[in-house]
Amino acid sequence: MEKKELPNSTLILVFGILSIIGCCCYGILGVVFGIIALVMSNRAIEIYSANPELYTGYQNVKTGRILAIIGLVLSALSIISLIVSLILYGGFGGIYEMQEEILREYGG
Template identity: 75%
Template sequence: MERRELPNSTLILVFGILSIVGCCCYGVAGIVFGIIALVMAKKAMELYNADPDLYTGYKNVKTGRILAIIGLVLSAISLITSIVMLIIYGGLEGMEEMQREILENYGG
């Protein structure tokens, strides 16, 4: 019997990597890519567990799943930090006011 590559195993790995990179975009892109990678990894793992001798590429799926989990955690931290900063400083108006205060206090 010929062994086949697990469906989307490389794509799961790519989405796992993108979920880590996406945490820099206020966390939103990382969360999206992380969730997609986890859902695809779950389906691929179920397929592999049904008949392990038939498929290759399981290491890509496991690695992509781990990267997606790390990316989700980092993205959640980034998103929560962004929301807290928005609440504390009140958006752009608060940031402009804070910049004016810094310039006035430190003679800029």
């Protein structure tokens, strides 16, 4: 019998990569792509576990899942650091004022 590709195995890998990249966008995109990749990978693992001899692409699913977990952790750290900086510097206005002060001080 011919082996079939696991459903969405490549897409899971892509979403895992995007979750790592998305952590740079204040963490929001990283969380979204990471959760989607984890949900899809759980479904793919269930399908593969039922009949492992019928499917290929399990390595993509495992790699995508690991990348999604890393992306979620990095995104969580990004969101936490954003919240802490907003609290410490008095919101976005305080952050912009601090940046302007640094630019004035160093002649930028």
